[in-house]
Amino acid sequence: xxxxxxxxxxxxxxxxxxxxxxxxxxxxxxxxxxxxxxxxxxxxxxxxxxxxxxxxxxxxxxxxxxxxxxxxxxxxxxxxxxxxxxxxxxxxxxxxxxxxxxxxxxxxxxxxxxxxxxxxxxxxxxxxxxxxxxxxxxxxxxxxxxxxxxxxxxxxxxxxxxxxxxxxxxxxxxxxxxxxxxxxxxxxxxxxxxxxxxxxxxxxxxxxxxxxxxxxxxxxxxxxxxxxxxxxxxxxxxxxxxxxxxxxxxxxxxxxxxxxxxxxxxxxxxxxxxxxxxxxxxxxxxxxxxxxxxxxxxxxxxxxxxxxxxxxxxxxxxxxxxxxxxxxxxxxxxxxxxxxxxxxxxxxxxxxxxxxxxxxxxxxxxxxxxxx
Amino acid sequence: xxxxxxxxxxxxxxxxxxxxxxxxxxxxxxxxxxxxxxxxxxxxxxxxxxxxxxxxxxxxxxxxxxxxxxxxxxxxxxxxxxxxxxxxxxxxxxxxxxxxxxxxxxxxxxxxxxxxxx
Numbered sequence: 001x002x003x004x005x006x007x008x009x010x011x012x013x014x015x016x017x018x019x020x021x022x023x024x025x026x027x028x029x030x031x032x033x034x035x036x037x038x039x040x041x042x043x044x045x046x047x048x049x050x051x052x053x054x055x056x057x058x059x060x061x062x063x064x065x066x067x068x069x070x071x072x073x074x075x076x077x078x079x080x081x082x083x084x085x086x087x088x089x090x091x092x093x094x095x096x097x098x099x100x101x102x103x104x105x106x107x108x109x110x111x112x113x114x115x116x117x118x119x120x121x122x123x124x125x126x127x128x129x130x131x132x133x134x135x136x137x138x139x140x141x142x143x144x145x146x147x148x149x150x151x152x153x154x155x156x157x158x159x160x161x162x163x164x165x166x167x168x169x170x171x172x173x174x175x176x177x178x179x180x181x182x183x184x185x186x187x188x189x190x191x192x193x194x195x196x197x198x199x200x201x202x203x204x205x206x207x208x209x210x211x212x213x214x215x216x217x218x219x220x221x222x223x224x225x226x227x228x229x230x231x232x233x234x235x236x237x238x239x240x241x242x243x244x245x246x247x248x249x250x251x252x253x254x255x256x257x258x259x260x261x262x263x264x265x266x267x268x269x270x271x272x273x274x275x276x277x278x279x280x281x282x283x284x285x286x287x288x289x290x291x292x293x294x295x296x297x298x299x300x301x302x303x304x305x306x307x308x309x310x311x312x313x314x315x316x317x318x319x320x321x322x323x324x325x326x327x328x329x330x331x332x333x334x335x336x337x338x339x340x341x342x343x344x345x346x347x348x349x350x351x352x353x354x355x356x357x358x359x360x361x362x363x364x365x366x367x368x369x370x371x372x
Numbered sequence: 373x374x375x376x377x378x379x380x381x382x383x384x385x386x387x388x389x390x391x392x393x394x395x396x397x398x399x400x401x402x403x404x405x406x407x408x409x410x411x412x413x414x415x416x417x418x419x420x421x422x423x424x425x426x427x428x429x430x431x432x433x434x435x436x437x438x439x440x441x442x443x444x445x446x447x448x449x450x451x452x453x454x455x456x457x458x459x460x461x462x463x464x465x466x467x468x469x470x471x472x473x474x475x476x477x478x479x480x481x482x483x484x485x486x487x488x489x490x
C-alpha cells in the first residue's frame with residue numbers, strides 16, 4: 001500500500017461518510033465511494049482484479065476472457081456509453097414535464113444555464129487540454145452525470161474517471177455551491193417574487209410532448225439522438241398509461257440496477273496511478289467554475305427576461321437551469337423560503353430543471369457531432 | 373474585434389482544415405469561441421422551438437379536438453378545465469401548500485431514499 005492508494009481509499013471513505021452521515025446524494029455517493037475503496041486496494045497485476053484489465057492484448061488487440069477482470073465487464077457499460085442512455089430512460093419514466101408544459105417560457109432558463117458548458121470549453125482549451133478533452137470537461141457544467149459520462153466515453157475515455165467523479169461530486173454538492181451564488185446575484189425583493197400557479201395540463205399534451213420534443217431535438221441535433229431518444233421514450237412509456245409495467249420497471253428496478261453498476265464501476269476506475277494527476281485536479285477546478293457559471297447564467301437570464309415580462313419570474317428559479325434533477329430545484333425552494341416562508345417555488349423550478357436535462361443533452365450532441 | 377494575442381498563443385494545434393462543425397481537427401481558441409457561440413445558439417433554438425410548440429399545443433388541440441381520437445382511458449375530466457369551474461386562486465394555494473407538506477413528510481418518512489439527483 002503506497003500513499004496515493006491510501007489517499008484514494010480515504011477519499012472513498014469520505015464519500016461513504018458524506019452519504020451515510022450527511023445524506024448527500026446517498027444513491028450516488030455510496031456506490032461511488034465503495035467503488036473507490038475497492039478500486040484502490042493494491043493487488044498483484046496477474047490476479048485480474050482491476051477495472052482496466054479488460055482482456056484485450058495491447059499489441060495485437062486480441063481479446064482473451066481469461067485476462068479480463070469481473071470489474072472490467074461491469075465497467076464495459078461505462079466505457080462504451082451503455083449505462084447513460086439507460087439512466088435517461090429511467091429519468092424519462094420518472095419525470096413529470098407538467099410544470100414545463102404549463103409555463104413554456106421557463107424552458108429558456110434551461111438553455112441559458114448551458115452557457116457554463118461552452119465557457120469552460122474555452123477555458124480548458126486555453127490551459128492546454130485537447131479539443132475533445134475540453135469539450136468533455138465543459139459538459140460537467142451541465143450538471144448531468146449520465147451526459148458527462150456518455151460524452152467522455154465517446155470523446156475522451158482517458159478522462160472518464162475524473163469527469164464522472166467531478167460531475168457527480170458537484171451534483172451532490174449543489175446545496176453547498178449554489179446558494180452563495182444565488183444570494184450574491186439577487187436582491188431580497190427579487191427573491192420574494194411570487195409566481196403565478198401553473199395551469200392544468202391535459203393528458204393529450206403530456207402524451208404528445210415527448211414525441212414533438214424528440215422530433216425537434218433529433219432533427220436539429222442528431223448527435224443527441226441516443227440520450228434524448230431514451231429520455232422521451234421513457235416519458236412516453238409513463239404518459240401513455242398503456243405501458244405502466246414498462247414505465248414502472250424503467251423508473252425503479254432498471255435505473256436502480258444501472259445506478260449501482262455505474263456508480264460502483266466508475267468509483268473503481270479511480271485507481272490512484274490513473275486518477276491522482278495534475279490533470280484530474282485541473283478538471284475538478286474547471287468543473288467547479290463551469291457549474292458556478294451555469295448557475296449564474298441561469299439567474300442572470302431570468303433577470304434579463306424580467307425586463308420584458310409583465311408577470312415577473314423569481315430569478316432564483318434560473319439557478320435550476322443546471323440539470324441536477326431535482327436537487328437544484330429543491331435548493332431554489334429552500335433559498336426562496338428563507339426570504340418568504342409562504343413562497344412555493346419548487347414546482348416553478350422544476351420547469352427549467354427538466355429543460356436543463358434536455359439542454360445539456362443537446363449541448364452534448366452538438367459537441368459530439370463536432371468532434372466524433 | 374481583435375483577438376488578444378494570448379488567446380492565439382494558446383492555440384493547441386494550428387490545423388485550419390475543414391469547417392467549424394465538420395472538422396475533426398484540434399480547435400484554435402478563435403474556433404472554440406465560434407463553436408461555443410454556435411453551440412449555445414443551437415441549444416437556444418432547440419429549446420425555443422420546444423417552448424413554441426408547447427405554447428401552441430393547447431390551441432391546436434382545441435381546434436382539432438373533433439378530429440382527434442380519444443386516448444385509451446381518457447375521460448372528459450382530462451380535457452382542459454373550464455376556467456369558471458376552476459378553484460379560486462386562494463384555494464389552489466392552500467391545496468398546493470397541503471400537498472407540499474404531505475410530500476415533505478412522506479420524504480422524511482422514507483428517509484429520502486428515492487430522491488436521487490440525476
